[in-house]
Amino acid sequence: MTRAVDVVVIGGGVAGASLAYFLAERGVTDVLLLERETQPGFHATGRSAAVLSELDPVSTLQELKVRSAAFLRRPPAGFCETPLLEPSGIMILCREPLWGALRQGAPLIEQAGTRMILLSPGEATARVPVLLADRFDGAALLPEDGHIDVHALLWGYLRHARRHGVEQRLGVEVRGVRVENGRATAVVTPDGEIAARWVVNAAGAWAGHVAALASAVPIPLVPHRRTIVVFDLPLDTRAWPMVASDADRLYFAPESGGLKLSPMDEEPMEACDPEPDAVAVARGFERLSRLAPALVPRSLRRQWAGLRTFAPDRVPVVGEDPRVRGFFWLAGQGGCGIETSPIMGQVAADLIVEGRTQRLDAGQLSPARFAE
Numbered sequence: 001m002t003r004a005v006d007v008v009v010i011g012g013g014v015a016g017a018s019l020a021y022f023l024a025e026r027g028v029t030d031v032l033l034l035e036r037e038t039q040p041g042f043h044a045t046g047r048s049a050a051v052l053s054e055l056d057p058v059s060t061l062q063e064l065k066v067r068s069a070a071f072l073r074r075p076p077a078g079f080c081e082t083p084l085l086e087p088s089g090i091m092i093l094c095r096e097p098l099w100g101a102l103r104q105g106a107p108l109i110e111q112a113g114t115r116m117i118l119l120s121p122g123e124a125t126a127r128v129p130v131l132l133a134d135r136f137d138g139a140a141l142l143p144e145d146g147h148i149d150v151h152a153l154l155w156g157y158l159r160h161a162r163r164h165g166v167e168q169r170l171g172v173e174v175r176g177v178r179v180e181n182g183r184a185t186a187v188v189t190p191d192g193e194i195a196a197r198w199v200v201n202a203a204g205a206w207a208g209h210v211a212a213l214a215s216a217v218p219i220p221l222v223p224h225r226r227t228i229v230v231f232d233l234p235l236d237t238r239a240w241p242m243v244a245s246d247a248d249r250l251y252f253a254p255e256s257g258g259l260k261l262s263p264m265d266e267e268p269m270e271a272c273d274p275e276p277d278a279v280a281v282a283r284g285f286e287r288l289s290r291l292a293p294a295l296v297p298r299s300l301r302r303q304w305a306g307l308r309t310f311a312p313d314r315v316p317v318v319g320e321d322p323r324v325r326g327f328f329w330l331a332g333q334g335g336c337g338i339e340t341s342p343i344m345g346q347v348a349a350d351l352i353v354e355g356r357t358q359r360l361d362a363g364q365l366s367p368a369r370f371a372e
Ligand SMILES: Cc1cc2nc3c(=O)[nH]c(=O)nc-3n(C[C@H](O)[C@H](O)[C@H](O)COP(=O)(O)OP(=O)(O)OC[C@H]3O[C@@H](n4cnc5c(N)ncnc54)[C@H](O)[C@@H]3O)c2cc1C
Pocket: 010, 011, 012, 013, 014, 015, 016, 034, 035, 036, 037, 040, 041, 042, 043, 044, 045, 046, 047, 048, 049, 050, 051, 052, 172, 173, 174, 175, 202, 203, 204, 205, 206, 210, 226, 227, 228, 305, 306, 307, 308, 330, 331, 332, 333, 334, 335, 336, 337, 338, 339, 340
């Protein structure tokens, strides 16, 4: 046994980093964060679209986003040198019956703390003139949401945690989890074993594998590939909000003089470092040609893909495993792990330190919901 700590965090993406930060904020600094890659944020965290969009059809996710937005808008003094959030706006195009439902629900959404402006197709195309107005019945504009500086957020978490004494080791893979009498007691790495009171599974797409190492509850977390492309445009897009259309399965946003677009692909696959899906991109451009033909590009500047990992109900899994004591889940963040990282990190830290949280109903996130 080379070492013993209070908490070992497996995974140096935004989930592990946010937990390390909020543990340190609560005075828990005997923490070791282990990341297999040689840099943090190499997988899902470094591949995201970097968006805060507080509107979500899953009510738990909507709550997590709204509860995180305050941190992103007004991070604690000294957390970062530049703003975390650029409120460039999100414009969600809707068709009936969704449009009617959204109009009806608008007062409740505002009451919950999200600023939303309902736009007619004419008002939406005044903001983004390339859109064809007959392709949607209305749009919801979230003027205070927009682009997150993921790099500043991730490094803000890591830097402050480190300053408080949290140790971060890169290039170290956890290959085993020792369990004794129903309790996780250590992790096994090529450098030796590290004993811990808490073993945190923040392994992103590999969370299912890490859980299997501990014989924890077998939650079917499934990674899904998503592709993003960036291309140049002979148009000035700088003042546009991000435009999202579920019906067209597309979103796009200004990106360094051009446009960033996702065909919103969702290919289930094993955990890996995925390649962009050329067929999904081609189909996305077909749909784009019906919504905004002037935007279809001839060539791409850049493209990448990453994995969004979902539990069957699409709600994150946060809490102690009901079968293996001391084994803690912080996984299944799907497509919103960046924008929800402030509240998820705080809730996870509360549960580890106090065994409960006052911030929200932690039961809705608990791994126990899959224990039957
Ligand atoms: C294309 C795309 C667009 C997205 N857009 C958005 C968005 O706009 N807004 C938003 O909020 N979210 C978005 N997401 C989702 C977001 O990126 C993820 O929810 C979030 O990054 C998950 O963070 P994580 O720390 O759990 O996972 P990761 O960032 O993948 O980190 C997990 C880490 O664990 C490490 N690891 C795994 N196994 C081991 C092991 N055995 N030992 C040591 N280390 C290990 C991995 O190397 C990895 O670095 C998007 C995702 C994708 C792919």
